[in-house]
């Protein structure tokens with residue numbers, strides 16, 4: 001083998017080993033009604049890359065706040081899991097950021113559907129959340145129960161809107177800078193920054 005061929009082989013080998021493998025792929029699955037959780041999802045994507053995957057349902061929730069609160073409460077009571085509009089292709093992702101608002105101090109029913117329908121065994125799940133000031137409720141315990149064979153990293157949770165009081169998107173203008181910095185610190189802490 002000539003020196004040229006050996007050099008060429010070495011260069012190709014180096015390029016291939018630098019290319020991210022299929023199993024290194026990241027996605028950011030998120031549920032968002034008034035775009036606060038979406039804003040955080042986009043900040044995460046800006047820092048770590050990955051595919052943004054919004055949760056879309058076969059039957060969207062009502063626009064009216066009182067009506068959605070009532071429906072969610074009934075679904076939590078009955079254990080109804082709302083079906084997704086399309087089947088997601090998650091096999092290629094090894095790291096899944098999972099974003100959701102707090103609904104009724106619980107994990108929203110569509111996120112329960114997600115964890116029930118998709119097998120996340122062996123994957124790293126990174127939860128993030130927005131709420132109107134009351135925190136995560138029982139969400140994290142439910143995530144732990146529904147993905148017992150995943151590695152779950154530390155959650156990021158921050159105040160978003162207060163739809164009840166007519167405050168929809170709260171993560172905007174000056175608050176974007178603050179939240180971006182908190183997102184970056186969290187990503188650093190959990191070892192997700194390159």
Ligand SMILES: Cc1cc2nc3c(=O)[nH]c(=O)nc-3n(C[C@H](O)[C@H](O)[C@H](O)COP(=O)(O)O)c2cc1C
Pocket residue numbers: 031032033034035036037038068069072100101102103104105106130131132133134135159160161162163168169
């Ligand atoms: C049906 C429903 C129930 C909610 N329940 C709670 C709650 O229990 N605790 C809380 O802090 N916020 C609650 N919120 C407020 C949202 O968690 C908060 O506005 C969040 O930032 C919305 O995220 P989004 O803009 O991504 O939809 C609720 C909102 C809705 C629509």
